[in-house]
Amino acid sequence: MAMPLSTARDTTVLVVDDVDANRCAMGAVLSRAGHRVVSLSTASAALVELDTRLRAGALPDAALVDVGLPDLDGFELCRRIKSHPGTAPMPVVHFSAASITPHDRSRGLDAGAEAYLTVPVEPEEIQAVIRAALRGARLRHESAALAGRLSRLAEATAALHLARCPQELADAAAAAAIPLTSGPVTAFVFGTNAFLHAGGVARPAQATEIPALAVLLRRAMAGCTGVRSVLAPAPLWPPELFGIEGARLVLARGKADQPPVCLAVPARLPYGQETEELLSRLAQSLAVAAESLRTYAEERHIALTLQRSFLPQSAPRLPGADIALRYVPASSRAEIGGDFYTALNTPAGLLVGVGDVVGHSLDAATVMVELRHALRAYATDHHEPAALVRRLDRMLQHYHPEATATLCLALIDPDTGETRIADAGHLPPLLLPHRGEASFIDTRGPLLGLGLRHPPSTRLQLGSCDGLLMVTDGLVERRGTDLADSLDDLRRTAAAAPPGTEALCDTLLDRFGDDLEDDVALLALRLSAGRGPSPSA
Template sequence: MDSMAERAERADQKNTTILVVDDAAASRCALGAVLRRAGHLVVPVATAGEALLELDLRLRAGALPDVALVDVGLPDMSGFELCRRLKALPLMATLPVVHFSAAAVAPSDRCRGLDAGGEAYLTVPAEPEEIQAVVRAALRGARMRSGAEHLAQDLTLLSETILPVQAAHSPSELARVAAAGTARLTGGPAAVFVVGEGGHVYSGIHCGRAAAAPPESGARETVARLVRRVTAAAGSVFETVVPAPLWPPGLFPRDAGEDVRMVVTRTRDGRAAVCLTTPTRRHRKPPPGTAALVARLAQATALAAQPLLMYQAERHVALTLQHSFLPKRLPDLPGVDVVVRYEPASRETEIGGDFYAALRTGEGVLTAVGDVVGHSLDAATVMVEIRHALRAYCVEEADPGALARRLDRMLQHYHPEVTATVCLVLVDPATGRTRIANAGHIAPLVVRDGEGAEYVRAAGPLLGLGLDRPAPTETVLGPGDRLLMVTDGLIESRGTDLAVSMEQLRTAAAAAPPGTGALCDSLLRHFGRDREDDIALLALRLDD
């Protein structure tokens, strides 16, 4: 009794086409009859030239036969030569060839057929069962090779889509590249949603060449609710189809009214989820194996999402820490007008350690702007320590040089691996006398009404290195003069020399409208868009 696999294999033969190349009409007829009884479609031709023409036409139509039965003794060229020509053509090389001959053949003839690239050799006449078995074996081998090639292609495609996912630097970028990868795998539009623990949704849409507008907040919230409904266990992949009426309109405008296939998985810690979505496109079926590839991409996206979302949580803590210790309103400082501005970097970049301070001392008003080297929660924490230490030290000692030395020793003692830049300025409101100690920071800029702007020549090594420090630089602020202190996040740009950026800042400050607040706001408008680092500004002038 035949096994289930054998019955399935025979049933599958009804969909196969066999090219029979034989110059003998009777032989073509006999072979054709045997093959048709087995359920094959038969295409008979008499010569090698006719075979090449038939194969070329079928290749153009995308319908090559599944097997070629080729007589070795054709009138225009040998069957061996025809086989060699077919195997030399990349698009026909996978066509299995079975040689046959009605003449007695020596072992050397069989070897010639195999050496030419043929899969088997038949001596006819042969029993129908033998002919059918040889054809089945050739089909089976061809399909196994084809399956292996398709698997290799699929794995290559999957790896090419996963690489950008693994290289993403933020949840938003992750959603965008995962949407592009999903669209590449499925051949249609795709949308990807990364749903964080706090309910924040990062989205990416890929619609081919058409512009993909980001979804509205209501659409993202609807998707987040759907994701929460279908995820029940961390680490598993869920696939479901959402009926069109339940899906937010407008995400796939070219596929309005289509149901949407969702592939959802959670991150390993179970705190977040990734959702890959595509319209079902009932009129076009995806290639076999696409669902498995999309599931793999979903898992890779979830693996990449977890550390990125953890970083976002850390960034939120660091921002909260910075905001709590960098108040926008300063205490009353008699004799001077001081304003500050602080702008965190864009959501896609790391948090820094920028800070400012304005303190009242027995010798005048002490201001400071600085930056802890590095981008992390640790940098923000050290920033807070420096700011607290400065407040404590200036109660007994207001000289900027002495304060810089004490801060340097504090960093060496408690954070020997950390360095920081800071500019300290002590202003006597009664006389305008200004003393400046600079530790590796951008020097302060003095903007004089009607006379342009110039940097004060004040320099010194970074904090945390234990190096000797020069004496403070002195200058005098006159009525209407404004002193500006900034962190490098305001002007520093990749590919642009810092000296060029500082000159641009000097020119822009000289052209700014009067007033300390107007000066800071003007510079933020000019330089502060989409910056890669935090920005802190402090401007002061003597009261009239």
């Protein structure tokens, strides 16, 4: 009797029996059913044969093992087969003419065998048991393979959402799809300005191919949402485009107003329904990730525009001091935060400061704008830094109870050099004396928005040509680097910078400003010559 779906002629069965006549009989029964048969007389020979075939990638599909072998009994042989990861999936069927009690059959099943035959046995039963064992093994193999592919699909979905730009997303999608198809895959993602990014390409795209391909993908998905699979034969799919001549396109998008994403596989390769379903799921995940990237890019653009529109692009002219200001957004792959600076001329002196709303993107930028405007409004009546910090703390608690922020404010009398500083969870300001070593000013307090008690302002005396440097943490915080080490590096770099506040800011950005993970605000101030008491005063 042949196995269904013609699997019998594609299978090899190992028969292990020390009796020649039994081996021949079993082999004849299996051969008639279409199996290839490998016959051996000892357990040792069977283990050697399995090891050799395992190395060659040609393991038998099943083993029919006599219980009463002369060197190792069939139970021990089965245990050894099942204990090795490479041979454990192979089904084992025990048979015996002597060990036929329920205890013997139980020993065989406990050793890991799939079935136990008592001899004499009809040929049809042998064939049926082998078919059942092979069917179970095949189902287990297919289930394990599907579980592995679903696991890779889950990992791929997670990897897609780690992409920081459309090109990274396209590359990640192509890399994720290849193990699912065991064949070449090209992924396409539309980026900003409708530019089409290709991942997993076999060769660089020509300048004329991308626009034509973008039109093809949009037309293929016209009026559709969800997932759609279409065939794009040559010449619709240009020959050799991205190494694929004729393609099966798996397109997806969540909204009709969004551009589609696409996974392209060769049309000539046969993919089953399971592979198509996995590609469809991956395409859906790719569409979600692409939409998230576009939403993030739009929000980042709004936040950056808001940030820049409310921060002065040039330093104000303040009597008695030279001031330089800088705002540098994070790298294009990082989020915009709520960093800001301020420099005001008040009746009590120069009020300068830097701050940072905790969090990123549009929410942080919006709170930053309100915080900065509130500071300017409060400063018209109150000039003491600690009092301003307390009022800003109450404002955040009332209008933005979920928000917190750091802030460092300094009020400087340019005529006397008298300075008062209030710090709310921010990096301490760096004192840059005209003569002497640079040092951080010891001032601290809790974050804004927590409702905690803020200490009085710290007082110090600045001399003629002395300077202050205030920065947000995005300038110096780096993963894997101790903040104390970064601050010491900042201190030494600032102390060695050329004269002038503009040169100081340029030096710091040259040293620390590459590939910023967070946005940065800097404020550098130096009292003019002849202002403030002399250093010896």
